[in-house]
Amino acid sequence: MIRRATYSDIDSIMGIIHGAQMSLYELGIDQWQDNYPSRDVIMLDIEVGVGYVMCNNERVIGYAAIVLSGECAYEQIDNLWQTGSNYVVVHRLCVDNNTRRQGVAIELMRYAANMARNEGYKGFRIDTHKGNIRMMSMMQKFGFRHVGKIMYDSGEREAFELDLDLSSIL
Secondary structure, eight states: OEEEOOGGGHHHHHHHHHHHHHHHHHTTOOTTOSSOSOHHHHHHHHHHTOEEEEEETTEEEEEEEEESSOOGGGGGGGGGOOSOSOEEEEEEEEEOGGGTTSSHHHHHHHHHHHHHHHTTOOEEEEEEOTTOHHHHHHHHHHTOEEEEEEEETTEEEEEEEEETTTOSOO
16 A cells, blocks of 8 residues: 555654665665765655655555655756656655565555556656665666766766656556
């Protein structure tokens, strides 16, 4: 079951984030090694209604920020996007280490895609660190198109886009 995250989910979410940070560190990736995403970031996600959790029974096993209001950083490559100005963005996607490779991330991505379609959006955008091979592999599997590079304070990220009208997987 996927639902909006609540403040009572924060400890579970932060545990999942910590596991993801450790996994990225073990892969030699500097993504999420700067106290990001912090407890405050997750609290803000919940406050503004973009934080979502996937649960197995009552246990939180995945988290994603699903944003329908755009991403300022994507304006850096505004001329390269092909799906228009209405799109969904997924940030902070992470899965409990004990439930990896069980389709949790896929279900969260499908949920985001369906939210976008229900709003009449055809674009799905996401970005990740170039070394995050798990996320890069998932983007390839779903048919996302590499658009370009964007910069955050934490460094360079690879930006991807999917036309939801052409997607048969999500």
